[in-house]
Amino acid sequence: MIDITLQKSLKSQDGTMILDLSFQVESGSFNALFGPSGAGKTSTLKMISGLLRPDTGSIQSHGDIWFDSQKKINLAPGKRKIAYVFQDAALFPNMSVLENIQYAAGSDPDRAYLENLISSMGLEKLVNHKPDMLSGGQAKRVALARALAQKPDLLLLDEPFTALDQSAKIKLQQHLSGLHQDYGFTVILVSHDHAEVMQLATKAFIIEAGQLLRSGTPAEVFGLEGASDEITVMAQIIDHDAESITVMHQGRTYRLSWDASHQPTIGSWINIRLKTTDAQINSLGKL
Amino acid sequence: MLSLSSVNWDPLFLTFKLALVTTLVLLLVGIPLGYWLAYSRSRLKPLLAVLVSMPLVLPPTVIGFYLLLAFSPNNAFGAWLEQTFDLRLVFSFTGLVIASVIYGIPFMVHPIQSGLRGLPPAYKESAQLMGRSRFSILTRVLLPNMKPALLSGIVLSFAHTLGEFGVVLMIGGSIPGETRVASIAIYDEVERLNFGQAHLLSLILFAIAFVILLWVYTRGSKNWKGVVG
Known part of the structure; x- marks a missing residue:
């Protein structure tokens, strides 16, 4: 010792x-x-x-x-x-x-x-x-x-x-x-x-x-025991259609599926919670 | 007609003997002194650094004058030397060597000091952790990795001693075979209007100094330039 x-x-x-x-x-x-x-x-x-x-x-x-x-x-x-x-x-x-x-x-x-x-x-x-x-x-x-x-x-x-x-x-x-x-x-x-x-x-x-x-x-x-399997990202809605919305996060746009029963407001901010195990993001490229 | 056979070689031999002995003594004195100045954190360090640099700014005659006073048998130190060791340093080769060592000290110490400071500190530190003695670290790790600086110190000290005049004149005088070095011999020849001999000695000294400095400029390290300006 x-x-x-x-x-x-x-x-x-x-x-x-x-x-x-x-x-x-x-x-x-x-x-x-x-x-x-x-x-x-x-x-x-x-x-x-x-x-x-x-x-x-x-x-x-x-x-x-x-x-x-x-x-x-x-x-x-x-x-x-x-x-x-x-x-x-x-x-x-x-x-x-x-x-x-x-x-x-x-x-x-x-x-x-x-x-x-x-x-x-x-x-x-x-x-x-x-x-x-x-x-x-x-x-x-x-x-x-x-x-x-x-x-x-x-x-x-x-x-x-x-x-x-x-x-x-x-x-x-x-x-x-x-x-x-x-x-x-x-x-x-x-x-x-x-x-x-x-x-x-x-x-x-x-x-x-x-x-x-x-x-x-x-x-x-390093806090590995308490490691989360979720990632939350904040994004702004910039467009939508009947089934999906397009959001912007850190200069890039992403399309996400959307529950049609809610009307999305363009310009509003949303939190997107993603499971790290199965997250799939469809990038549309940089604006 | 002037020819090499008419040259009195004694002053030249004496000059080289003086330069060689001075350089060897300076090496022995300069390495520990340079080491101390490079690494010590003592409050006395600035004082010693100033003393080492003094010969760069003082006229040689000032150093020669004080050494003459110190070595004189009429004064305490000189009398003590003569009574204890039967040693008279004024107007002797030994006295000349001591004076040349004192006068040449910055030319040896400065390159060594800057050479040591230029080495990565980790060389010394790793060797310290290996439990090696200071002597081993100095001789096997530090000095072999600063050869250009060491060489500059040697060449500068040697070349500088070749050209000494003021100090030598003050405490050595002009005793043939004992203290009459080339620079003094040239001065004496000129005084006697013997320009031919003065010419020959000057030319030989000029050529030797030129070759030494040319070698330093082409092969020597960068460390020496800071010393001579």
């Missing part, structure tokens, strides 16, 4: 924002910090890693104190058993893929583990390549492999799937899921993509303007 309580005054273009968060992360779980840009997600990740110092608060991992403002404890980033995948991979350009991974593994690397990591991520053919020869997806995969070469207890991922095309994104997500299951490290993923969080995380924390709004399973926090 990792207990995190953080307070920090953050300066942004819109002025000062007070980040004030308190949450717990279970060992071996896959967590997501979800929220809009500028909510304080990356700053939270940096504070957990030790790269950014909180004003006050504490971080404890399995009883070890990483940070405690009252006790004046602030463990160096390298002593927290954390690996971090940055948004832009941040591979060292002077080193090959293999050298990047070896450098991360430290002076006494577990060779069998590294070889397994490289082959399970399909990097064998890339080991001698320099980072500038890699595609965006390959670079992110190497960054993930490099992070895991550290054998971290906690893996921090800062929007690792941005700027990737769909196929590279799916491939990286599959690798991440598989490795998480195999090695059982704890993950905190920063994301602003609903689908990504739904697919990967077991717990999501919704953060807005530096505050934790709610937390729970992704289905709970």
